[in-house]
Amino acid sequence: MNDNVLTFENIRFSYPGRPASLKGISFSVKRGKKVAVVGPNGAGKTTLLLMCNGTLVPESGRILVNNEEIAYDRTGLRSVRSKVGLVFQNSDSQIFAPSVFADVAFGPANLHLPDEEIKERVKDALFAVGLKGYENRPPHHLSGGEKKRVAIAGILAMHPEILVADEPTASLDPATAVEIMDLLDELHENGTTILLSTHDVELAYRWADEVILLSDGTILHQGSPAEIFADNDLMKTARITPPVLLDLYHELVRKHLLPSSIPPKGIPEMTRLIEGPDSAAVTGTIYLADTDAMTAESLKSLLTKHPAWHTGAIETKSRKFCLMSEVMIEYTHGVVDKCLLSAMNGEDSLILTCGGMLGRVEFRVDTFAKESGTNVKVIRV
Amino acid sequence: MQILDCLFSSPAWQIVTVFAAACILAGVVIYIYLHHIHKKEQRQAAKPHVIFDEHILDDVAIHSPLRNVSAWLKLLLCLSTIVISVMSPLPYLPLFIAVVMIFASLVIAKVNPRLYGPLLSIPFVFAVTGALLLLFVTGGGDTLADLFTIGTIHFQITTKSLDLAILVISRTFAGMCTMYFLILTTPMTSLFMVLQKIRIPQTLIDLSMLIYRYIFVFIAEAIEIHNAQVMRGGYNTWKEGLNTFAMLVSMLFIRTWEKGEDIIFSMDSRCYDGCMVLPDEKGRATPLSVISVFVFIAVIIYLLIWEMTLL
Numbered sequence: 001m002n003d004n005v006l007t008f009e010n011i012r013f014s015y016p017g018r019p020a021s022l023k024g025i026s027f028s029v030k031r032g033k034k035v036a037v038v039g040p041n042g043a044g045k046t047t048l049l050l051m052c053n054g055t056l057v058p059e060s061g062r063i064l065v066n067n068e069e070i071a072y073d074r075t076g077l078r079s080v081r082s083k084v085g086l087v088f089q090n091s092d093s094q095i096f097a098p099s100v101f102a103d104v105a106f107g108p109a110n111l112h113l114p115d116e117e118i119k120e121r122v123k124d125a126l127f128a129v130g131l132k133g134y135e136n137r138p139p140h141h142l143s144g145g146e147k148k149r150v151a152i153a154g155i156l157a158m159h160p161e162i163l164v165a166d167e168p169t170a171s172l173d174p175a176t177a178v179e180i181m182d183l184l185d186e187l188h189e190n191g192t193t194i195l196l197s198t199h200d201v202e203l204a205y206r207w208a209d210e211v212i213l214l215s216d217g218t219i220l221h222q223g224s225p226a227e228i229f230a231d232n233d234l235m236k237t238a239r240i241t242p243p244v245l246l247d248l249y250h251e252l253v254r255k256h257l258l259p260s261s262i263p264p265k266g267i268p269e270m271t272r273l274i275e276g277p278d279s280a281a282v283t284g285t286i287y288l289a290d291t292d293a294m295t296a297e298s299l300k301s302l303l304t305k306h307p308a309w310h311t312g313a314i315e316t317k318s319r320k321f322c323l324m325s326e327v328m329i330e331y332t333h334g335v336v337d338k339c340l341l342s343a344m345n346g347e348d349s350l351i352l353t354c355g356g357m358l359g360r361v362e363f364r365v366d367t368f369a370k371e372s373g374t375n376v377k378v379i380r381v
Numbered sequence: 382m383q384i385l386d387c388l389f390s391s392p393a394w395q396i397v398t399v400f401a402a403a404c405i406l407a408g409v410v411i412y413i414y415l416h417h418i419h420k421k422e423q424r425q426a427a428k429p430h431v432i433f434d435e436h437i438l439d440d441v442a443i444h445s446p447l448r449n450v451s452a453w454l455k456l457l458l459c460l461s462t463i464v465i466s467v468m469s470p471l472p473y474l475p476l477f478i479a480v481v482m483i484f485a486s487l488v489i490a491k492v493n494p495r496l497y498g499p500l501l502s503i504p505f506v507f508a509v510t511g512a513l514l515l516l517f518v519t520g521g522g523d524t525l526a527d528l529f530t531i532g533t534i535h536f537q538i539t540t541k542s543l544d545l546a547i548l549v550i551s552r553t554f555a556g557m558c559t560m561y562f563l564i565l566t567t568p569m570t571s572l573f574m575v576l577q578k579i580r581i582p583q584t585l586i587d588l589s590m591l592i593y594r595y596i597f598v599f600i601a602e603a604i605e606i607h608n609a610q611v612m613r614g615g616y617n618t619w620k621e622g623l624n625t626f627a628m629l630v631s632m633l634f635i636r637t638w639e640k641g642e643d644i645i646f647s648m649d650s651r652c653y654d655g656c657m658v659l660p661d662e663k664g665r666a667t668p669l670s671v672i673s674v675f676v677f678i679a680v681i682i683y684l685l686i687w688e689m690t691l692l
Contacts, residue, residue: 081652
């Protein structure tokens with residue numbers, strides 16, 4: 001018994017009358033991973049994702065969900081689709097009900113759950129994506145980012161084990177894209193395995209635990225982001241540009257301006273590398289506050305006591321909390337990185353968040369401290 | 382002179398004439414207004430050419446202060462009002478209803494008069510053309526004016542035909558004002574539940590929900606295609622325009638087909654099993670609103686009976 005949630009075994013597929021789209025694909029996704037399928041346009045990413053829940057049937061090969069082969073009959077498909085949730089690239093095709101409530105409730109209703117549970121699930125799902133109070137809005141009154149959130153909520157309400165998203169950040173502005181990725185991180189924190197396709201290498205590099213590089217219907221490589229994006233030959237074959245940060249790092253190493261070590265994952269790691277190991281003495285502290293256990297007054301008094309603190313909010317709910325308590329927040333995107341950079345400057349900062357993100361922030365800071373040899377501390381307040 | 386004497390001989394006719402004059406005046410004002418807008422557009426040649434605004438009615442309904450009032454109540458009010466105004470044998474009651482509904486739309490529902498005026502001018506044009514036809518074609522009663530004769534057909538205005546024309550205009554007006562009141566205060570989403578309660582077949586409701594949702598998607602699509610065509614000079618000459626429009630329509634058809642397939646995929650991925658969820662909207666009916674609706678209906682029923690005794 002292994003803990004692969006999704007396994008493709010030698011999958012071949014072609015659309016009628018066209019050359020083969022997938023030419024023998026084999027890979028597996030482990031439970032609790034964040035996996036990105038990266039490839040240029042027309043590499044077969046969407047086709048591959050549509051197979052995960054049995055929408056397209058492969059010509060040959062097997063697909064296993066939870067180590068069970070997909071049975072392409074009515075009951076088999078129903079059970080697969082309740083385990084694998086698929087978020088389409090175009091939210092307009094996914095959201096077909098006349099109101100947000102009706103759309104999110106669609107999945108649970110078709111699983112024949114009792115009315116009470118449907119309402120409960122819709123409420124939870126909308127809360128999770130930060131769209132509480134949007135129930136009666138028709139979808140054409142939503143912005144692109146909100147539509148994407150509704151689409152994700154519609155899948156969440158079915159409580160899938162794997163969330164498969166096709167280009168979740170395509171045609172969203174950068175800030176909204178970061179918010180959607182934060183949301184996916186949060187879902188991952190709650191135990192959902194996430195598989196997404198993208199051609200945004202920066203995103204895949206920063207976000208993914210594992211990258212599957214797809215080109216022209218075949219898998220070129222499956223491995224860690226640093227391993228894949230550092231390989232120039234792979235990049236050239238797949239017609240993909242490497243992430244800017246990694247490119248810069250390699251260029252600096254080539255010029256002997258930087259020691260050759262682990263490729264940096266983000267801006268803080270890069271800064272740390274450039275600083276060198278000797279300057280580890282002065283570091284600031286990152287304070288972590290749970291907005292669920294706070295009131296507007298306690299936040300304000302905390303901030304008046306420490307006016308020098310940088311502030312950042314992660315997660316829609318916490319951001320809303322700050323808005324409601326009329327507190328201006330310095331960082332709203334890429335918060336942890338920004339706070340790490342401040343800490344390396346010897347400044348203190350406060351991160352406001354809630355739920356599973358608390359643990360996630362601690363984990364991120366701890367890994368950074370360990371890898372870079374700094375002593376950045378996280379303290380909950 | 383004979384016509385004027387006849388028109389002003391009874392007080393009822395005086396009111397009707399004044400109303401007719403007011404309507405014509407309103408028509409002229411609206412025409413001038415639209416003409417003015419048109420001219421303004423011509424002056425600003427760079428203004429993007431858009432077919433229509435896809436959201437306008439829906440937007441107004443969703444932001445209406447009466448949105449959360451129970452859809453049942455609004456439907457009851459509007460349906461009974463329309464039925465009663467159609468039953469009315471004289472134009473007074475429909476005119477009264479029209480005035481009340483315009484008042485309700487503009488003051489209670491706070492609809493922007495700049496939107497309401499042009500909206501009302503659309504049925505007004507239809508009603509007036511219809512009424513003109515009735516005026517000349519139907520007969521009966523005394524002849525007021527004999528205009529001309531073609532072969533055996535007399536084009537003349539008689540008292541009966543004038544009565545009928547004015548009655549038709551007033552009924553149309555009352556009906557349209559009532560419909561607009563409903564449309565501008567009730568979003569479609571809150572009507573689906575009502576449709577289900579009155580036992581409309583589920584298939585029809587499911588279909589209408591999908592249609593409602595995708596109307597907006599396709600209008601947006603059509604506007605996009607249209608803009609792309611205008612940008613490249615698609616509608617320069619009449620013949621070219623015809624060609625370009627044909628392209629728009631065929632493109633729209635293909636996109637509809639593709640979207641349809643996408644919806645099937647998307648519904649299947651969420652285990653579609655014949656279940657569509659209705660929007661969950663519970664309107665509230667305050668005692669004041671219920672009482673005022675019933676009082677209004679009682680008043681118009683009383684007026685209807687009064688009109689019947691007048692005949």
